[in-house]
Amino acid sequence: RKEVEQDPGPFNVPEGATVAFNCTYSNSASQSFFWYRQDCRKEPKLLMSVYSSGNEDGRFTAQLNRASQYISLLIRDSKLSDSATYLCVVNEGGKLIFGQGTELSVKP
Amino acid sequence: EAGVAQSPRYKIIEKRQSVAFWCNPISGHATLYWYQQILGQGPKLLIQFQNNGVVDDSQLPKDRFSAERLKGVDSTLKIQPAKLEDSAVYLCASSLWQGAYEQYFGPGTRLTVT
Numbered sequence: 001r002k003e004v005e006q007d008p009g010p011f012n013v014p015e016g017a018t019v020a021f022n023c024t025y026s027n028s029a030s031q032s033f034f035w036y037r038q039d040c041r042k043e044p045k046l047l048m049s050v051y052s053s054g055n056e057d058g059r060f061t062a063q064l065n066r067a068s069q070y071i072s073l074l075i076r077d078s079k080l081s082d083s084a085t086y087l088c089v090v091n092e093g094g095k096l097i098f099g100q101g102t103e104l105s106v107k108p
Numbered sequence: 109e110a111g112v113a114q115s116p117r118y119k120i121i122e123k124r125q126s127v128a129f130w131c132n133p134i135s136g137h138a139t140l141y142w143y144q145q146i147l148g149q150g151p152k153l154l155i156q157f158q159n160n161g162v163v164d165d166s167q168l169p170k171d172r173f174s175a176e177r178l179k180g181v182d183s184t185l186k187i188q189p190a191k192l193e194d195s196a197v198y199l200c201a202s203s204l205w206q207g208a209y210e211q212y213f214g215p216g217t218r219l220t221v222t
Contacts, residue, residue, distance in 0.1 A: 004150070032209055043199060043213035044151065087150050094206055095164060098150030 001026050003097045006088050010103035017078045021102045023071040023088030032091040033064055035073050038101065039084045047073075047086070078106045110134065112214035114200050120220045126188040129217045133181070133202030139163075140177055141211060142185050143199040151199055157183065158206045190221045 006023045013019050025033075033050040048055065050062040050071055061074040071088055083106045088099035113132040121127050133140050139158050143151035154173065155165040159180040168175070172191070177183040187194055197218050201211040 034209060043215055045213070046210045049209065091209055095153060095156070096209070096211060098152070100148065100150045 002099075003027060003092075004088055004090050004099035006086075006099040006102045008100075008102070009085075010105055012105045012107060013078055014107055015078055015080060017106075018074065018076045019078055019104060020075075021073045021086050021088070021104075023073075023099055025069050025071070025088075025090045025097075027090070027092055028066075028069060030069075030090045030092050030097075033071050034089040034091070034096075035060075035062060035071075036087040036089050036098070037084045038087055044087055044098075075104075078104075080106050080108065082106050112200055112202055112212055114198075114214035114217055116217055117215060118218050118220075120222065121190055123192055123221055124189040126186065127190055127219065128184050128186045129198050129200075129219075131183045131185070131200030131214060133183070133200070134212055137202035137204055137212070138180070139203045139206045139208065140183050141201040141203075142175055142183070143201065143213075145197045145199055145216070147196070154185070156206075163206060187219075190219075192221050195219060195221045 035047040036044040037047045038044040050064045054063045059076045063072045085101040085103045087101045090097045142154045145151045154168045155175045156163040157177040175185045197216040199216045200214045203211045
């Protein structure tokens, strides 16, 4: 079983749509969780952290369910500029473990 | 603030040849990481340095890969000899301290082994 597993994608959605990405992790001792964004042929960049209480940043909402070892990212009112690969990331003892990424393509 | 610098940006070599990548982290960042990202996969940590000491190299194929961070600043990653399966993007990242969750990545070196 992979340490961090994501929806394979790609997700093709129209502008304005709401899209949700799911991620599961295998190590129940994992300490912290993040979403990184990676544009095509670019480096990954931190999008947001994920807290048990849930957190929101504009159109982006991240949720964590420790009991189910499940992380989600919701994007509302998708923009063309949201097209990218979204990487689910888990911190295990100071080491970041990346999922394989889910590609999102937002179409006009 | 200058970001993480890497060179070269692209490299094409034949199998069994050697190659080296260079990374200059963000000034003041104590921790430096090298990742391998194969097409369609997430980055995989190869080695992590804290200043000039190795913290984690458990996933570094030590028979062919080596890395060093002399003086705790710049770092080089070397592959000798290269195999076809080494074709990937090699990303360098740095963070203020070990365990800091925000890592800043360089643009990467895209390696093609033919």
